[in-house]
Amino acid sequence: MAREDPESRGYPGDPMDLSLEWLPGGVNQCLMTLSTLDAAGAPDSRTMLLSEVTRDGFFFHTDALSNKCAQIAADARVTLTILLAEQGRQLVVQGTAEPADAREVAQAYRDRGPYLQQLAWMNTDEFAALDDASRVTQWAQLATDHTAGFTPPATWTGYVVRPRRLRFWEGAVDTASRRVEYVATDGSWETSFRAG
Template sequence: MTTDPITELASRLPGVPGRDGYFPLMSLATIDLDGGPDVRTVLLSEITAQGLTFHTDVNSRKVMQVRADPSVALLLTIPEQAQQIVVRGTAASLDGPEVHAAYRNRSRYLQLLAWMNTAEISALPEDERHRRWAEFSEAHPDGTLEPPTEWAGFLVRPHRITFWQADTRGPSHRIEYTRSGPDWSGAHHPG
């Protein structure tokens, strides 16, 4: 077992999040304002020694929920390796420089989407949405956009990380790590 499950998590992914256009999908579970679970898919922006980061629009339901209750869970699946990784932790807002760096690292499409994904535009007919998108894209050449003020980043600081592995020759297997202060302890569990 490892003493650093965050590094172990990063080593199991088929690429480095945030490099060469690789942003793996992960499910983000939050608690809604009524106390029930809510889940959606987000891009994993980066893995640091502190945890996992994602970015989104501040007007989204997920941001409202995270600000009300920062307890979250993440699920990364690696189907080609028959693995899944579940992270439970606490989400905290990231500062300006980290948010700007992550925005610059996004694809052109996602940079435009950060500006154009508004309630006003979503209510327009499809042809009008496409026209406005094209106009905005033409008015802002590649490399000229800064993140909108509505674009935010979050760091999920894990307190539990569970690695699940299928096994076609026997039972599946889980290793679960729990953080106590700066240290991690691990335990094996049935799948």
């Protein structure tokens, strides 16, 4: 595995520059798989919206009572798998999930559309257990009661994933796929080119 100066090959030295170049602008536009470790140490995964990427890291938002939050509280190591199928790219980020600050979490709620804002209130096991007709009528009633919009429920929360290792995979039609890997080492990034 060759260690390289990425800039001599046209790649930035800071992987967040490449993340910002690869990922779509704006918010709530990209899906990813968030992997955590469960209480037995087994991997657990689910699809999530990648809410935002900044120089601070990768943000996602969820319900504080969800399994993933309990898992992160016990072990904050996570992996994000971001597939950009149309571009023939994949970004896999290993890192640590930290609570996002309150202002960012509130802004992320404002950035969600009306359906997802209401879902944050009604996404409970109690609601899931209702019969279908009750789920529809109660949903419609809450929407009618909140035509002016929703404020975030107390359980609305968010995390920022601070990366430790990032692997940027790119496909090609005229040569082999390849990954560029960045690993945090002693305050800087070590880069290598890996088989796809």
